[in-house]
Amino acid sequence: MSPDAGAPGRPRPEATFDDGLQHERTALAWERTAIAMMVAGLILARAGALRDRWVFAGGGLVQTVAGGAVLVWAGAHYDDLHGPLRRGDDVVHPLAARLVGVAAMVGSGLGLVLAVLAAVAD
Amino acid sequence: MEAPPDPDRAAAGPDGARAPDGPPARRSTDRPSGVRERLFPEDPRRVGDEPDYRFTLANERTFLAWIRTALALAAGGLGSISLLEDYGGSQVLGIGLLALSFLTAASAYRRWAHSERSMRLGMPLPSSRLPMMMAVGTAVVAVVAAVMLIVDRT
Numbered sequence: 641m642s643p644d645a646g647a648p649g650r651p652r653p654e655a656t657f658d659d660g661l662q663h664e665r666t667a668l669a670w671e672r673t674a675i676a677m678m679v680a681g682l683i684l685a686r687a688g689a690l691r692d693r694w695v696f697a698g699g700g701l702v703q704t705v706a707g708g709a710v711l712v713w714a715g716a717h718y719d720d721l722h723g724p725l726r727r728g729d730d731v732v733h734p735l736a737a738r739l740v741g742v743a744a745m746v747g748s749g750l751g752l753v754l755a756v757l758a759a760v761a762d
Numbered sequence: 763m764e765a766p767p768d769p770d771r772a773a774a775g776p777d778g779a780r781a782p783d784g785p786p787a788r789r790s791t792d793r794p795s796g797v798r799e800r801l802f803p804e805d806p807r808r809v810g811d812e813p814d815y816r817f818t819l820a821n822e823r824t825f826l827a828w829i830r831t832a833l834a835l836a837a838g839g840l841g842s843i844s845l846l847e848d849y850g851g852s853q854v855l856g857i858g859l860l861a862l863s864f865l866t867a868a869s870a871y872r873r874w875a876h877s878e879r880s881m882r883l884g885m886p887l888p889s890s891r892l893p894m895m896m897a898v899g900t901a902v903v904a905v906v907a908a909v910m911l912i913v914d915r916t
Contacts, residue, residue: 658816660816662815662816662819662820663819665819665823666822666823666826669822669823669826669827670826672826672830673829673830673833676829676830676833676834676837677833679833679837680834680836680837683836683837683841683844684836684840686844687840687843687844690844725815728815730807730812730818731815731818731819732807732818732822732878734805734806734807734875737822737825737874738802738871740826740829741802741825741829741867741868741870741871744829744832744833744836744863744867744870745801745832745864745867745868747833747836747867748832748833748835748836748860748863748864748866748867749864751836751839751840751863752839752857752860752861752863752864754840754843755839755840755843755853755856755857755860756857758843758853758856759843759853759854759856759857762853
């Protein structure tokens with residue numbers, strides 16, 4: 641097996657080398673998180689739209705789309721990581737973690753402001 | 763005789779201390795004070811050595827689990843203000859859950875970066891108040907919601 645197996649444009653490896661399936665579990669964790677982002681985004685969009693708060697509804701939609709993008713990225717990244725893991729390269733990606741962290745923070749922040757506005761309005 | 767310390771590690775010591783004969787250590791290792799530095803500590807890949815990939819991935823999964831917790835709290839909070847029409851405490855419950863969600867989401871990356879950094883430097887993982895905060899926060903929200911429910915019914 642070539643050490644670059646799994647890199648883009650090369651044939652996929654036929655077997656995983658990781659007995660603990662850490663790589664696959666991590667990919668699934670990314671995918672679960674992406675789905676949770678989409679669900680939270682949809683609920684935010686709905687809650688905003690119900691109150692005619694279109695900025696919040698738009699924020700929710702952006703969060704949903706971002707969740708979808710993370711989902712697609714996670715699936716592609718799982719394949720792309722086979723090669724680096726076999727080579728023993730660094731597999732950390734702070735940028736993805738930062739983006740997901742910021743998206744979750746902005747989504748929660750928008751939700752919090754929406755909840756406070758709803759409480760004040762009543 | 764004790765072996766000389768690895769210069770890379772010494773220069774980026776845990777407290778930003780000066781290496782014995784080396785250049786001044788990076789200040790980024792201090793506890794940062796700015797909001798940006800607090801929320802988004804420096805890329806941990808700049809210090810130390812790469813740990814076993816299994817630990818890196820476990821740290822990443824832990825970060826993702828915290829993010830999911832934040833997202834679940836946000837969904838619960840927004841669901842509370844949107845769906846619980848007959849319950850007087852729905853907004854208090856929603857605000858409480860969303861505040862917890864925001865705090866969790868805001869500290870998750872920092873926690874990940876500090877753990878990654880410690881693993882790369884071969885230091886003990888930093889302790890975190892996040893689990894305690896989450897347990898106490900959720901308990902408080904639940905108790906307040908229960909009290910509101912009882913008051914609402916009477």
